[in-house]
Amino acid sequence: MLFLFVLLTSFSVGFLVMPVVIKLLRKARIGDHPGGRKIHKKFIPSMGGIGFFVAAAVTIAIWGWQFPLPDIRYLLGAISLIFFVGLRDDLVELKASHKLLGQLVAVVLVIVMGDVRIRDFHGFLGIGELNLFFSYTFSAFVLLVLTNAFNLIDGLDGLAGTTGLLVSGLLGAWFWFQGLNSFAVLSLSFFGGTLAFLIFNWHPAKIFMGDTGSLTLGFTLGVLVIAFMEYNAALPENSTLRVEPTFSTGIAFMIFPLYDMARVFTRRIRRGQGPMTPDKSHVHHFLLRMGLRHDSVTLILVGVQLVVIGVAFSLKNYSDHIVLPIISAIVLLLGYRLDRIAVRYVKKKVATEPRILELSKNETKKGGNEKGVKIDPKDFQNNTINYN
Numbered sequence: 001m002l003f004l005f006v007l008l009t010s011f012s013v014g015f016l017v018m019p020v021v022i023k024l025l026r027k028a029r030i031g032d033h034p035g036g037r038k039i040h041k042k043f044i045p046s047m048g049g050i051g052f053f054v055a056a057a058v059t060i061a062i063w064g065w066q067f068p069l070p071d072i073r074y075l076l077g078a079i080s081l082i083f084f085v086g087l088r089d090d091l092v093e094l095k096a097s098h099k100l101l102g103q104l105v106a107v108v109l110v111i112v113m114g115d116v117r118i119r120d121f122h123g124f125l126g127i128g129e130l131n132l133f134f135s136y137t138f139s140a141f142v143l144l145v146l147t148n149a150f151n152l153i154d155g156l157d158g159l160a161g162t163t164g165l166l167v168s169g170l171l172g173a174w175f176w177f178q179g180l181n182s183f184a185v186l187s188l189s190f191f192g193g194t195l196a197f198l199i200f201n202w203h204p205a206k207i208f209m210g211d212t213g214s215l216t217l218g219f220t221l222g223v224l225v226i227a228f229m230e231y232n233a234a235l236p237e238n239s240t241l242r243v244e245p246t247f248s249t250g251i252a253f254m255i256f257p258l259y260d261m262a263r264v265f266t267r268r269i270r271r272g273q274g275p276m277t278p279d280k281s282h283v284h285h286f287l288l289r290m291g292l293r294h295d296s297v298t299l300i301l302v303g304v305q306l307v308v309i310g311v312a313f314s315l316k317n318y319s320d321h322i323v324l325p326i327i328s329a330i331v332l333l334l335g336y337r338l339d340r341i342a343v344r345y346v347k348k349k350v351a352t353e354p355r356i357l358e359l360s361k362n363e364t365k366k367g368g369n370e371k372g373v374k375i376d377p378k379d380f381q382n383n384t385i386n387y388n
Contacts, residue, residue, distance in 0.1 A: 003176055006063050006185055010192025014055035018200050021051050022207050030091070032208060044205060047090045049213020051200075052193030053083050059189040067181040074114035075186070075223055078106040082147075082219045086211035096276070103147060106219065107140045116227050118142065124247055124320045143222045149257035150218025151211065152264070156284040157203035157294040162302045164217045165194050167253050170309065171224045175231075177241055183227055190220055203294035218257075225250050243316035245323035252312040252327055256305045259283075259331050283335070286342040304334060 025031055025045035032044050060076070085102035088094055094102075111117045117139035121127035130138065154160035172187030194217065200206045209217070229250040235242040243249045251258065260283050265275040273279075287297040308327050315323045 002063065002066075003172075003184060003188055006059055006188045007192040009062060010052075010055045010059040010189045011196045012192075013058045014052050014193040014196025015199065017054050018048070018051040018196060018207070021045075021048065022200065025207070044208055046208045046210035047087065047212045048197055048201060048207040048209045049083070049086060049211075049216050051207075052190065052197045052213065053216055055193030055196060056186075056189040059192065060185060064182065064185050067185060072114065072182050072186060074109045075116060078109040078114070078223075079216060079220055081106045081109070083212065083216045086213070086215040089211045089215075100144075103144060103215075103219070104140070107143050110143065110223055111136055111139045116223055116230070118226060119230060120233065122233050122246055122320075139226065143219070143226065145261075146222030146225065146254055146257070147215060147218040149254065149261040150221060151214040152261050153257050153282070153284070154209050154214040155282060156288075156297060157205040158198060158201055158298045159284060159294075159301065160209055160214055160217070161194055161198045161201050162298050163256060163305065164221060165191060165198065166302055166306060167221050168194065168224070171221075171228055171253070174228065174241060175224075178231065178235070180227075180231060183224065183231075186220070187224055190217065203298075221254065225253050228253070243313060245312060245315065245318060245320040247320045248323040248327060249309075249312040249316075251324070252305075252309045255308045255327065255331060256283075256301055259335065263335060283338065286338060290342055290345045 022045050025047060029043070031046040034042060081102065085094070085099060085106075089099055117135050118130070119135055120129045150160065150163070153163065168187045168191040172184050172191055175181075175184035175187055197207075197209070197213070201209065229246045232242055232249070233246045263283065264279070264281050267281050268275050268277050268279065283301065284297050287300065288294070292300070308330060311327055311330065312323060315326065
């Protein structure tokens with residue numbers, strides 16, 4: 001019952017705070033304007049992460065004192081630091097190096113001070129316990145990748161929020177079942193806040209998450225996934241909800257952000273571009289080109305992620321050497337089919353549309369023997385469009 005109150009508190013605070021955040025951001029004109037790579041058609045406030053961060057913070061302050069929060073106090077500090085890094089980047093854009101430095105400080109707080117890290121490969125690739133240096137280095141790399149992979153999928157109404165909702169909800173339930181109450185409170189606090197945020201972020205969105213939200217939520221989920229991997233491996237064999245393929249299940253929780261990041265980086269490098277060069281080659285862009293709505297794309301992609309997580313848990317008695325190739329094959333096959341279908345759809349659409357020269361000929365025929373198009377200056381009077 002207590003965890004239900006945690007969820008309800010976080011949702012209620014988020015639901016009450018979000019309209020205030022939207023109104024203040026609209027007045028300050030802080031947000032995303034249409035144009036360029038933006039796919040929305042009007043000004044939308046950003047920095048919606050303020051709402052669910054406040055909701056989670058208030059909830060933890062109310063309910064967290066009942067559990068041994070000292071085991072996650074450094075994690076809470078690191079999440080707060082990441083929040084302010086994202087907040088600063090949304091208000092005044094940070095250099096990539098400065099943003100990475102802020103993330104590294106937060107990572108050190110979690111891994112070194114909080115001791116939330118990957119200690120053992122558990123026989124995967126023939127590797128057992130890691131020495132301290134490699135454990136710190138590999139854990140930092142994994143956490144940075146998970147954080148920034150999640151940040152990259154925040155380009156569609158409801159997509160990052162729904163993905164975060166799925167992962168935080170499943171991990172929160174798992175931590176609660178295993179008696180890891182402080183991690184359960186943290187997970188469900190973000191679950192409730194993100195659920196409230198989605199009410200305003202679902203298509204058509206009234207507010208975007210911004211780096212304030214995507215970095216904060218991505219970092220939190222990354223830490224929770226690493227914690228899940230280590231606590232799961234430490235459980236006695238045959239424990240309920242213990243999975244043998246620790247790494248595969250951890251990857252499954254964040255499979256869509258990881259796949260999308262690997263996919264766009266590969267495509268950009270093949271084109272001779274830098275991996276961080278912005279473009280419209282993300283999975284959700286391809287699905288939108290096929291004529292699907294924002295909400296349909298979100299439900300499809302999150303549904304696929306849920307299926308992959310289900311596969312990992314259904315194969316909980318098998319090793320990573322078996323499960324990881326299976327889920328990798330599923331994701332790569334689906335990605336390949338998506339590319340083929342999207343390209344076929346676009347080609348078909350282009351083939352059915354009249355070419356520019358044909359349009360010009362039709363216009364000439366309609367205009368008789370005129371060689372050009374007559375433009376009357378009066379047509380442009382009282383027009384609100386800026387032609388400069």
